Amino acid sequence: MRVIVVDDALLFREGLTRVLASMGFEVLGVADDVPGSLRLVERDPPDVAILDLRMPPGHGTEGIEAAQQIRSRWPSVGLLLLSQYVEAHYALQLMTDFEGGVGYLLKDRVSDLEAFALDVRRVATGSTVIDPELVANLVARRREGDPLESLTDRERDVLSLMARGRSNAALADALHLSPKTIESYVGSIFTKLGLAPDTREHRRVLAVLTFLRA
Amino acid sequence: MRQRQRTPAKAWNHRAMTLTSRLAWPTAIAVAVVVVLGFLAGVHLGNLHNGLLGVSFAFVGALVIRHNPDPDAAGHREGRLFLLSGVASGLMFTCRQVGYEPGFPGAEWIAWFGVWPLPLVMVLVGLTIMSFPTGRLPGSAWRRLVIAATAVAVVLAAMSALWPVEYERTALLVGHPLAVPGSESLQGLFTAASNVAYFGFQLMFAVCLLARMLVADAAQSRQLWWFVGAGALSVVVMALSITVWDTPIGGLLFIPVLPLAAGIAMVESSYEGLVSDLRASARRIVTAGDDARHRLERDLHDGAQQRLVTLGMDLGALVELAAASGNQPLTEAAARARVELMEATAELRELAQGIHPTILTDQGLVPAVERLADKSPIAVAVRTQLPDRLPPDVEEAAYYVVAEALTNAAKHSGATAVGVDLTRTDGGVAVRVADDGRGGADSSGQGLVGLADRMLMLGGTFLVDTGPSGTTVKAVLPCE
Numbered sequence: 001m002r003v004i005v006v007d008d009a010l011l012f013r014e015g016l017t018r019v020l021a022s023m024g025f026e027v028l029g030v031a032d033d034v035p036g037s038l039r040l041v042e043r044d045p046p047d048v049a050i051l052d053l054r055m056p057p058g059h060g061t062e063g064i065e066a067a068q069q070i071r072s073r074w075p076s077v078g079l080l081l082l083s084q085y086v087e088a089h090y091a092l093q094l095m096t097d098f099e100g101g102v103g104y105l106l107k108d109r110v111s112d113l114e115a116f117a118l119d120v121r122r123v124a125t126g127s128t129v130i131d132p133e134l135v136a137n138l139v140a141r142r143r144e145g146d147p148l149e150s151l152t153d154r155e156r157d158v159l160s161l162m163a164r165g166r167s168n169a170a171l172a173d174a175l176h177l178s179p180k181t182i183e184s185y186v187g188s189i190f191t192k193l194g195l196a197p198d199t200r201e202h203r204r205v206l207a208v209l210t211f212l213r214a
Numbered sequence: 215m216r217q218r219q220r221t222p223a224k225a226w227n228h229r230a231m232t233l234t235s236r237l238a239w240p241t242a243i244a245v246a247v248v249v250v251l252g253f254l255a256g257v258h259l260g261n262l263h264n265g266l267l268g269v270s271f272a273f274v275g276a277l278v279i280r281h282n283p284d285p286d287a288a289g290h291r292e293g294r295l296f297l298l299s300g301v302a303s304g305l306m307f308t309c310r311q312v313g314y315e316p317g318f319p320g321a322e323w324i325a326w327f328g329v330w331p332l333p334l335v336m337v338l339v340g341l342t343i344m345s346f347p348t349g350r351l352p353g354s355a356w357r358r359l360v361i362a363a364t365a366v367a368v369v370l371a372a373m374s375a376l377w378p379v380e381y382e383r384t385a386l387l388v389g390h391p392l393a394v395p396g397s398e399s400l401q402g403l404f405t406a407a408s409n410v411a412y413f414g415f416q417l418m419f420a421v422c423l424l425a426r427m428l429v430a431d432a433a434q435s436r437q438l439w440w441f442v443g444a445g446a447l448s449v450v451v452m453a454l455s456i457t458v459w460d461t462p463i464g465g466l467l468f469i470p471v472l473p474l475a476a477g478i479a480m481v482e483s484s485y486e487g488l489v490s491d492l493r494a495s496a497r498r499i500v501t502a503g504d505d506a507r508h509r510l511e512r513d514l515h516d517g518a519q520q521r522l523v524t525l526g527m528d529l530g531a532l533v534e535l536a537a538a539s540g541n542q543p544l545t546e547a548a549a550r551a552r553v554e555l556m557e558a559t560a561e562l563r564e565l566a567q568g569i570h571p572t573i574l575t576d577q578g579l580v581p582a583v584e585r586l587a588d589k590s591p592i593a594v595a596v597r598t599q600l601p602d603r604l605p606p607d608v609e610e611a612a613y614y615v616v617a618e619a620l621t622n623a624a625k626h627s628g629a630t631a632v633g634v635d636l637t638r639t640d641g642g643v644a645v646r647v648a649d650d651g652r653g654g655a656d657s658s659g660q661g662l663v664g665l666a667d668r669m670l671m672l673g674g675t676f677l678v679d680t681g682p683s684g685t686t687v688k689a690v691l692p693c694e
Contacts, residue, residue, distance in 0.1 A: 009520055012520060012523060015523075015524045015527040018531075054572075060573070061577075084515055084563070085563050085566075087573050087585065089573060089577055089584065108559050108560075110526065110527050111527055111529055111552055112533075141588045142591060142592055144593040146593075
């Protein structure tokens with residue numbers, strides 16, 4: 001699998017390149033800003049572009065801008081955005097702006113090489129990946145009337161994994177349940193939360209994240 | 215030769231000026247006493263204005279001096295001029311009043327002291343007017359004019375001292391104490407010269423004021439308008455007094471309004487100066503703190519946090535190597551180390567964002583407040599109708615209002631729900647955080663007091679309303 005790495009921090013760029021190489025990825029090139037990233041993709045479009053969310057000149061969303069440009073010109077390129085801290089605000093923006101093939105993770109996730117490699121491959125195949133700490137914080141947020149109270153523990157697990165972008169198949173695998181059971185859990189969750197059912201992964205991530213942030 | 219120790223000029227000035235501050239009110243009261251004594255001789259229209267001027271100028275002078283204790287301040291200098299004019303007018307008034315009591319011992323000489331200084335006192339009062347509000351003349355050209363006017367005044371005063379040329383006009387009941395020959399021939403000359411001179415003086419005063427107004431900055435302009443306005447009003451009152459009531463008394467009684475207006479203008483202005491100084495000081499303090507916090511968060515992000523991410527990658531590689539080598543205990547140990555690192559970096563993230571939330575700078579107030587709501591141990595509902603971004607000062611202040619209020623609600627009040635409302639008001643942003651707890655917010659507590667500086671800096675308002683049914687924090691931050 002072919003990837004590019006775009007980050008203005010030298011140490012991280014090199015470390016990530018090493019990690020990717022050790023997990024069997026081919027790193028086509030590295031860049032440290034938005035124009036550099038576009039030049040790389042243009043030269044040789046990768047399967048996934050791994051981008052730092054925040055790059056010079058420092059408004060905080062250069063990574064998203066680069067992702068938007070790449071998506072509009074090379075729609076098949078997966079987009080994985082990394083950051084030293086994750087914000088629900090950006091997750092929602094990404095889910096609104098992009099339809100699948102996008103991920104948003106803490107840079108810290110790279111320390112679990114196998115899980116990270118799996119996430120990169122998920123993004124390459126068009127799935128959605130949202131950082132687990134972000135989802136956990138959102139699920140844990142106190143709400144008046146606590147609408148999540150009506151969910152069973154199992155359903156909450158399913159909700160969290162859904163928010164992280166897992167497909168039904170991935171859910172079945174992770175929770176050691178049959179796809180049919182997963183489907184019924186998902187249906188029950190959507191009904192209890194009053195959400196319109198949607199089997200498209202990225203749509204349901206957006207729906208759940210929006211619900212959690214409301 | 216004996217060496218004399220020289221006191222540095224500034225220290226000497228300071229001691230002299232502090233003396234002025236201490237003597238200001240006693241002097242003004244002394245003038246009042248002297249003038250009241252003068253009025254024992256009755257009210258005489260020709261002299262009335264001098265008494266009123268004396269008291270009013272002296273009192274306004276004392277007030278303004280006390281309001282501007284710094285001897286370098288414009289107000290202090292102008293106040294001194296007012297006080298001096300008041301003293302001169304008051305003394306002249308009472309001395310002249312004696313001229314209406316021929317039986318008073320030494321009346322001739324005392325009254326004489328109330329007549330010849332007139333041109334000099336007029337120039338002094340004029341100098342006071344021309345120096346308003348800075349306490350200094352507007353330029354060297356004006357200084358030269360005043361010197362010339364003083365020279366003319368000295369000549370006129372000398373003539374008046376030697377000959378009874380002013381006595382007919384002042385209608386005194388006593389005669390001139392000196393009997394220098396030649397007064398009949400000089401009378402005509404003096405009358406003509408003094409009419410021209412007095413008119414010229416008053417013209418000079420008025421033109422100087424107008425010239426100042428043309429080049430004045432906003433603060434001085436406001437003060438000048440007070441003065442000029444009062445002057446115009448006094449002209450109107452005098453005209454009415456003469457035409458409608460057929461006496462100049464109305465206009466004369468109105469005279470003290472001029473120094474009063476000047477005094478009010480100066481005191482108001484010194485308050486404004488004080489407030490803007492305080493505001494600037496608060497801004498420096500708050501900005502220094504904010505800058506330090508921003509730098510700290512940036513340094514953590516670029517330094518320690520980055521290193522820990524790299525360390526994480528190294529640990530991850532270690533875990534892979536250990537797993538590949540088949541050494542179970544080693545793999546488990548490496549995996550545990552990695553978990554601990556993740557927890558440490560999570561804590562560091564929270565700490566850094568607690569010092570300064572990057573999203574506040576990058577995305578603005580609303581996303582940052584939503585983040586506070588995410589983290590809050592109490593349910594927070596955020597309602598907002600704000601435009602996308604606000605000035606950074608305002609966003610920071612509003613953010614800290616919400617942050618402090620939420621912290622207090624969580625820590626002290628036993629609240630179960632908090633509402634945060636962010637709205638646009640006329641000329642500002644309103645922040646309202648209301649909880650349903652027990653109340654008892656300590657408004658002298660560190661957090662809330664820290665906010666007070668931000669409010670002062672921005673000129674905003676801050677209110678904590680606390681009671682058994684909950685606490686509401688309301689802040690309004692001006693911005694256009």
